[in-house]
Amino acid sequence: MSCIELKDIRIYANHGCLSEEEKIGSHYLVNLSVECDLTQAAITDNLEDTLDYVGLNAIVKKQMGIRAKLLETVGNRIIEAILSSFSNVTKVSVTVSKLNPPIGGDVKQVSVTMTS
DSSP: OEEEEEEEEEEEEOOSSSHHHHHHOEEEEEEEEEEEOOHHHHHHOOGGGSOOHHHHHHHHHHHHTSOOSOHHHHHHHHHHHHHHHOTTEEEEEEEEEEESOSSSSOOSEEEEEEEO
16 A cells, blocks of 8 residues: 655645634644555556546645534545545544634644544
8 A cells, every 4th residue: 555645735725613713713723644556556647547636636725624623523524525535545644723713821832533
């Protein structure tokens, strides 16, 4: 099995339980790891034989653009969208991190990791 990773996708979105988070928004980082068989792509050197990471990034951006209260919900939506879009994916792991979360302390980020 092989793995394609997209690291530190930076997105501004409006997730969270507080009404202020819905109105103001925040910066997020998304890290994605997708397992699949890349043997054919390595042989043919054809884009059609691999997972197009442009498409993976588009899924992340689309799902992050849909408001949710919980990072868990967003992570699960990303996983489900990838699994339904790419039949050769065997495993997906996604970490969604909220930068500078409003939790009453000096915290760089909070993260949730979801795995299929």
